[in-house]
Amino acid sequence: MEKKGLVENLKYKYYLLCDIDKIDMPKYLSEEEQKEWRKELEKEKQELERKSYLKQVQKIGNKIRNLKRKYYLLCNPDEIDMPKFLSEEEQKEWLEQLKEEKTKQESKKGAKPIQKIGSKIEKIKYTYRLIMRPAAIKMPKGLSVEAQEKWIRKLYHKKLKLHEKFGAEKFQKVVLTFDKWKFKLLNKKAIRKGYLKFADKRIQYQTDEALCKDLTDEQREELLDIEKRSKTLVRVELNEKRSINYHIGVNRRKEQFPSALEMNKKIHKDCLKRNGQLLGACIGLGILGIPILPQIVGGYQIIAAFKNVQCINIQEYNLARMKSAEKLIAKANRNEIQQLREKNQELISDISKAKTRGQNIDTLNRIVEGMTSKESLEQMRALILQQKQALGEINKKENNNSSASKQDTFKEQADQIINNATSIRALQSMKSAVLQTAEGQMPNTTLVGNIKK
Numbered sequence: 001m002e003k004k005g006l007v008e009n010l011k012y013k014y015y016l017l018c019d020i021d022k023i024d025m026p027k028y029l030s031e032e033e034q035k036e037w038r039k040e041l042e043k044e045k046q047e048l049e050r051k052s053y054l055k056q057v058q059k060i061g062n063k064i065r066n067l068k069r070k071y072y073l074l075c076n077p078d079e080i081d082m083p084k085f086l087s088e089e090e091q092k093e094w095l096e097q098l099k100e101e102k103t104k105q106e107s108k109k110g111a112k113p114i115q116k117i118g119s120k121i122e123k124i125k126y127t128y129r130l131i132m133r134p135a136a137i138k139m140p141k142g143l144s145v146e147a148q149e150k151w152i153r154k155l156y157h158k159k160l161k162l163h164e165k166f167g168a169e170k171f172q173k174v175v176l177t178f179d180k181w182k183f184k185l186l187n188k189k190a191i192r193k194g195y196l197k198f199a200d201k202r203i204q205y206q207t208d209e210a211l212c213k214d215l216t217d218e219q220r221e222e223l224l225d226i227e228k229r230s231k232t233l234v235r236v237e238l239n240e241k242r243s244i245n246y247h248i249g250v251n252r253r254k255e256q257f258p259s260a261l262e263m264n265k266k267i268h269k270d271c272l273k274r275n276g277q278l279l280g281a282c283i284g285l286g287i288l289g290i291p292i293l294p295q296i297v298g299g300y301q302i303i304a305a306f307k308n309v310q311c312i313n314i315q316e317y318n319l320a321r322m323k324s325a326e327k328l329i330a331k332a333n334r335n336e337i338q339q340l341r342e343k344n345q346e347l348i349s350d351i352s353k354a355k356t357r358g359q360n361i362d363t364l365n366r367i368v369e370g371m372t373s374k375e376s377l378e379q380m381r382a383l384i385l386q387q388k389q390a391l392g393e394i395n396k397k398e399n400n401n402s403s404a405s406k407q408d409t410f411k412e413q414a415d416q417i418i419n420n421a422t423s424i425r426a427l428q429s430m431k432s433a434v435l436q437t438a439e440g441q442m443p444n445t446t447l448v449g450n451i452k453k
Contacts, residue, residue, distance in 0.1 A: 013048060014057070014061060018057075018061030018062055018064075020045060021084055022081065025037060043283045060312040062164045071118060073101055073102045074105055074111055074115045074118055075115060075119050075121070076118075076122045076136045078140050080098065092142070125163070130155075130158060134320075153324050157324045159320040160317060166313050168310075169317075170316055179241060179242055179243055196235070203227055204227070207224070207227040209257075229248065258319060258322065265312055265315045269308075275308065278301045282294040282301065344376075345377040346373055346379060347371075350372055350376040351367065368380065
């Protein structure tokens with residue numbers, strides 16, 4: 001920690017002396033606070049400039065900065081940082097001055113060969129950043145909000161095409177076929193229950209491990225939400241027979257899908273490091289003259305490394321796909337939420353009333369208890385059935401005809417209870433029918449006759 005603090009301190013002092021605009025301003029400051037922060041920064045700079053031994057550092061730093069500026073003017077002007085705290089008019093003036101400086105540099109002798117070599121270097125840098133760190137690519141200056149969005153879409157579209165060239169789509173077909181066989185095996189009666197128990201225990205263990213750390217209440221709630229969602233997604237995977245770590249279609253939520261990909265990408269990166277270490281050990285053993293075993297293990301590590309590289313490539317490809325269509329996905333999600341709100345207006349109003357009354361609605365039983373109308377209970381039950389269908393708890397496999405027929409009669413009986421609910425007593429019966437729907441139990445058929453009476 002001390003070393004890191006020392007390095008950061010040295011960098012800070014260097015930037016104060018040579019490139020003050022590279023010092024990041026603290027977030028969420030008002031205009032007055034920003035001005036004060038800038039004044040304090042200038043004072044610190046002046047104090048450092050008084051020290052004689054730092055003057056030489058400043059001279060060298062300024063020379064390096066000027067050389068870098070000249071190089072970027074010729075090869076990549078977007079890399080030159082715009083000074084902070086400029087008004088719109090000042091920004092336009094600065095951009096015009098930059099263009100003038102660029103034309104002057106290009107007219108000088110020896111500029112063309114530097115420009116040719118530099119442009120090639122910048123292309124290599126751009127391609128590397130596009131693959132590894134697209135967020136590090138600097139956006140052209142002076143763009144409107146719409147133009148910025150278009151630029152981001154184009155950037156991720158380029159990244160998409162690049163990963164396609166590296167064989168992302170072809171290898172994804174291999175993953176799809178593997179998924180089919182994998183989920184065919186996991187969906188077998190003898191394996192499915194055991195696999196779900198194992199997956200739930202693993203998720204629970206990971207959550208408990210994370211909760212042991214010093215966290216805020218919000219972070220704890222977020223972890224518990226992630227735990228619930230992770231358990232749900234395991235079941236979604238089994239029903240859709242596709243892995244969430246490779247397919248956008250399974251989990252379209254733009255804030256959740258990247259986290260699943262990033263997590264899986266990290267696993268493959270760790271495996272790739274292990275492949276490199278084991279391959280190095282095998283080469284060493286081979287040089288020492290140990291027969292057969294190093295060759296077999298080393299050969300397997302090469303195949304495993306290729307597989308891990310391609311898996312990372314697929315995940316980067318899918319991340320780029322999502323980023324390039326982020327606006328469309330967000331729009332689709334908004335429309336979905338809007339439709340849900342329109343369909344469940346009575347349910348939403350009942351829940352909001354229960355909240356204003358100070359009623360605790362942390363469990364399904366308490367939510368149902370807070371319902372005051374037939375319509376809201378109908379909507380609640382419809383949502384439960386929809387969720388159950390998504391998780392495959394109502395629509396079982398095609399082979400299980402007997403269980404499917406049981407579920408049909410169960411749905412018919414629950415519908416009958418709801419349709420005949422008119423009185424307060426019937427409303428209570430309807431509440432129990434909704435809870436039975438959630439628990440997957442058969443509703444009490446005697447209630448139907450009682451309600452009619």
